[in-house]
Amino acid sequence: MIVRKGRARMQDGDTPDLAALIGPARELAHGAGQLALRFFREGRLPVDFKSDRSPVTAADRAAHEHIVTGLSRLTPSLPVLSEESGEDLRGGRRLDWPRHWLVDPLDGTKEFVRGGEEFTVNIALIQADRPVLGVVYAPAKDEMYFAHEGGGAFFCSSGSTAARKIGVRRPQSSPLRVLCSRSHAASAVEYYDRYVGAMGKTQERAMSSSLKFCLIARGEADVYPRMRPTSEWDTAAGQAVLECAGGAVIDFEGQSLRYRKPHILNPPFIACGDPEHDWLQYLPRSP
Numbered sequence: 149m150i151v152r153k154g155r156a157r158m159q160d161g162d163t164p165d166l167a168a169l170i171g172p173a174r175e176l177a178h179g180a181g182q183l184a185l186r187f188f189r190e191g192r193l194p195v196d197f198k199s200d201r202s203p204v205t206a207a208d209r210a211a212h213e214h215i216v217t218g219l220s221r222l223t224p225s226l227p228v229l230s231e232e233s234g235e236d237l238r239g240g241r242r243l244d245w246p247r248h249w250l251v252d253p254l255d256g257t258k259e260f261v262r263g264g265e266e267f268t269v270n271i272a273l274i275q276a277d278r279p280v281l282g283v284v285y286a287p288a289k290d291e292m293y294f295a296h297e298g299g300g301a302f303f304c305s306s307g308s309t310a311a312r313k314i315g316v317r318r319p320q321s322s323p324l325r326v327l328c329s330r331s332h333a334a335s336a337v338e339y340y341d342r343y344v345g346a347m348g349k350t351q352e353r354a355m356s357s358s359l360k361f362c363l364i365a366r367g368e369a370d371v372y373p374r375m376r377p378t379s380e381w382d383t384a385a386g387q388a389v390l391e392c393a394g395g396a397v398i399d400f401e402g403q404s405l406r407y408r409k410p411h412i413l414n415p416p417f418i419a420c421g422d423p424e425h426d427w428l429q430y431l432p433r434s435p
Contacts, residue, residue: 166296180211181287211253256357272384282388295392316421361386365393
């Protein structure tokens with residue numbers, strides 16, 4: 149994959165030029181992904197656990213440092229919140245940020261440790277409570293998805309010098325193509341099964357990380373219902389790509405998934421390719 153280097157630097161008080169920022173954001177995601185890939189190829193990476201029992205590796209930390217350092221130089225006036233940032237940045241003061249970068253330096257760490265290839269590097273720009281720019285890079289596949297508000301959504305793969313514009317499948321047709329996570333909490337399995345069962349004939353596929361959003365954005369899947377909590381950095385970049393491709397990410401009230409919430413956790417949501425389809429009709433009456 150060839151990522152063209154771009155120049156963009158934002159000073160205090162400037163309004164972000166999304167078209168100018170997408171190139172440097174892609175470059176940072178690619179660089180972080182290549183760092184993670186070195187650890188991935190070495191194998192047998194030691195795993196630590198954070199206070200919430202989620203896994204973290206040296207690859208997560210290296211990707212985090214690369215991206216945070218790069219974004220801080222690129223846009224000195226914008227805060228950067230990463231999954232590997234300190235607890236102080238997750239607190240109430242982020243509610244006062246008019247815009248900020250939101251980063252998951254290695255989404256799908258469990259998949260990464262198992263030797264699977266579906267881990268990604270995610271970079272998003274949040275304006276108020278919406279993701280307006282997103283980059284999702286899958287290093288082991290050398291595939292990148294990127295988008296910004298007003299500019300569309302794009303995909304490029306290994307060896308490609310040109311990106312291809314992507315879009316969701318509309319309207320839906322049977323069977324509906326459903327994406328799910330590789331693992332579910334016991335409490336969510338029944339609710340998920342009831343939701344998907346109400347759709348009738350479906351084709352299901354299990355995947356890790358934010359690539360689920362991206363496959364819907366490419367028109368290769370129709371819906372990803374998420375019943376378990378996620379964090380804002382898990383979804384922001386993928387949501388930006390999907391929405392710029394014509395899709396949507398909604399909560400169980402039908403409202404767009406929002407960011408810069410008092411709590412960093414997201415509610416259950418439905419990522420979908422055709423916003424005109426009634427995805428709420430399949431929800432069970434009670435969890």
